[in-house]
Amino acid sequence: xRHLLSINDLSATGAIGILDTAxxxxxxxxxxxxxxxxxxxxxxxxxxAEDSTRTRISFEAAAKRLxxxxxxxxxxxxxxxxxxxxxxxxxxxxxxxxxxxxIRHPASGAAQRLADLEWxxxxxxxxxxxxxxxxxQALLDAFTIRKHLGKGASDLAGLRIAIVGDVLHxxxxxxxxxxxxxxxxxxxxxxxxxxxxVGVESWPATISYDFDSVIPNVDAIMMxxxxxxxxxxxxxxxxxxxxxxxxxxxxxxxxxxKHAIVMHPGPMNRGLEIAADVADSARSVIVEQxxxxxxxxxxxxxxxxxxxxxxxxxx
Amino acid sequence: MSAALSAQDISRALTxxxxxxxxxNHGSSDITVLGIPTRGAHLAARIAAIMNAIEGKExxxxxxxxxxxxxxxxxxxxxxxxxxFIPPIGIQGRDVILIDDVLYSGRTIRAALDALGEVxxxxxxxxxxxVDRGHRQLPIRADFVGKNLPTSEKQSVxxxxxxxxxxxxVVIEGEAN
Numbered sequence: 001x002r003h004l005l006s007i008n009d010l011s012a013t014g015a016i017g018i019l020d021t022a023x024x025x026x027x028x029x030x031x032x033x034x035x036x037x038x039x040x041x042x043x044x045x046x047x048x049a050e051d052s053t054r055t056r057i058s059f060e061a062a063a064k065r066l067x068x069x070x071x072x073x074x075x076x077x078x079x080x081x082x083x084x085x086x087x088x089x090x091x092x093x094x095x096x097x098x099x100x101x102x103i104r105h106p107a108s109g110a111a112q113r114l115a116d117l118e119w120x121x122x123x124x125x126x127x128x129x130x131x132x133x134x135x136x137q138a139l140l141d142a143f144t145i146r147k148h149l150g151k152g153a154s155d156l157a158g159l160r161i162a163i164v165g166d167v168l169h170x171x172x173x174x175x176x177x178x179x180x181x182x183x184x185x186x187x188x189x190x191x192x193x194x195x196x197x198v199g200v201e202s203w204p205a206t207i208s209y210d211f212d213s214v215i216p217n218v219d220a221i222m223m224x225x226x227x228x229x230x231x232x233x234x235x236x237x238x239x240x241x242x243x244x245x246x247x248x249x250x251x252x253x254x255x256x257x258k259h260a261i262v263m264h265p266g267p268m269n270r271g272l273e274i275a276a277d278v279a280d281s282a283r284s285v286i287v288e289q290x291x292x293x294x295x296x297x298x299x300x301x302x303x304x305x306x307x308x309x310x311x312x313x314x315x
Numbered sequence: 316m317s318a319a320l321s322a323q324d325i326s327r328a329l330t331x332x333x334x335x336x337x338x339x340n341h342g343s344s345d346i347t348v349l350g351i352p353t354r355g356a357h358l359a360a361r362i363a364a365i366m367n368a369i370e371g372k373e374x375x376x377x378x379x380x381x382x383x384x385x386x387x388x389x390x391x392x393x394x395x396x397x398x399x400f401i402p403p404i405g406i407q408g409r410d411v412i413l414i415d416d417v418l419y420s421g422r423t424i425r426a427a428l429d430a431l432g433e434v435x436x437x438x439x440x441x442x443x444x445x446v447d448r449g450h451r452q453l454p455i456r457a458d459f460v461g462k463n464l465p466t467s468e469k470q471s472v473x474x475x476x477x478x479x480x481x482x483x484x485v486v487i488e489g490e491a492n
Contacts, residue, residue, distance in 0.1 A: 307393030
């Protein structure tokens with residue numbers, strides 16, 4: 001595997017291979033953070049044409065723990081803001097000898113375009129493209145779910161996971177539906193009809209408009225951020241109504257199964273899709289998702305960059 | 316193809332190595348045994364069990380994966396990372412006995428020394444291998460050897476252990492020249 005553009009680039013075995021690698025890396029890092037020499041001499045470029053906190057610093061930390069050199073550049077403060085094309089940027093990175101580019105871009109398909117057109121010889125890792133996909137986030141979510149609820153199994157068979165909120169604009173939801181269902185979980189999407197994309201009925205997930213009826217029957221609830229910056233129309237009457245029907249508050253949380261966990265990819269709109277006391281409760285694994293993100297991204301970089309052309313698990 | 320080492324040969328070699336380790340280190344109290352996965356880890360567990368029986372007390376033992384420290388990662392497909400388990404007593408100031416199945420180029424052991432350096436500072440590091448097949452590429456030698464097997468570089472030495480392969484034996488595959 002050379003690029004990670006979409007969950008569709010992975011087989012179930014490949015995805016489990018990444019999760020297992022991340023598990024071992026987490027164990028190595030347990031307690032004290034260790035610097036591993038594995039990617040010494042490799043250059044990884046973080047190309048962020050859209051704002052990000054978690055994903056960028058997570059990839060940066062992952063690359064640095066594997067001893068790779070990291071070059072960060074964001075749209076603001078680079079020639080991207082002067083209107084330089086993706087192609088010219090890519091060729092510049094190629095000329096600097098980048099072994100991998102981690103790209104975050106507002107246009108769906110930007111990572112695919114960077115990979116397909118062979119402007120550069122390195123690996124391309126999609127860190128979120130428009131409303132399309134965010135595969136590393138889905139992998140870290142699957143890792144978190146497996147760690148809390150997996151009971152030692154390598155996949156997620158038999159688990160039921162609700163993804164709630166702005167599915168329409170969410171690349172996190174799309175990647176998670178693909179990955180979690182591939183790993184054997186049952187996925188339920190809960191959203192107002194206006195925030196579901198066209199063609200959602202063909203996704204490997206069931207759909208519900210009634211949050212309360214689903215809550216007692218799921219093992220994990222993943223709340224999605226309401227992406228106001230992408231909302232060009234009126235998708236719901238007002239935020240109070242949204243919160244009332246699709247927000248996770250302490251009353252709804254008390255209806256959850258005893259073992260069930262609350263997840264959110266961040267950044268959160270506290271008080272809109274998730275109440276502050278829920279986000280900070282003992283059930284919430286939101287901060288742990290960030291920690292797991294570093295280990296999972298180390299595993300992704302290891303699988304893509306450490307070796308030759310074949311995949312982990314094959315001989 | 317006849318086996319270079321039979322199940323009995325392997326069992327005798329491991330017993331002898333266990334005695335030698337205890338003799339050289341004047342007992343087991345400062346020893347931490349670390350096996351290099353996959354087969355070295357199983358050999359380490361066996362050697363620790365033999366030493367437990369001889370000494371009548373528990374020997375600290377674990378595993379040390381060296382994949383992330385290899386210098387040949389780029390020459391091969393990405394390898395699966397195996398578990399590392401350092402016993403609670405750690406390696407600081409201890410006599411660490413590294414265990415592997417076959418000693419060949421010495422590169423695995425170099426990587427293991429790097430990996431150990433990240434964990435702590437042992438008092439000594441000693442190396443025990445089931446088979447030494449020669450052809451070293453680095454200035455590394457074993458302190459305890461089950462069997463020296465002269466081989467050509469074209470041959471390969473295949474170690475099978477009951478824990479993974481269902482049988483205990485060592486076979487040399489390929490022509491000598």
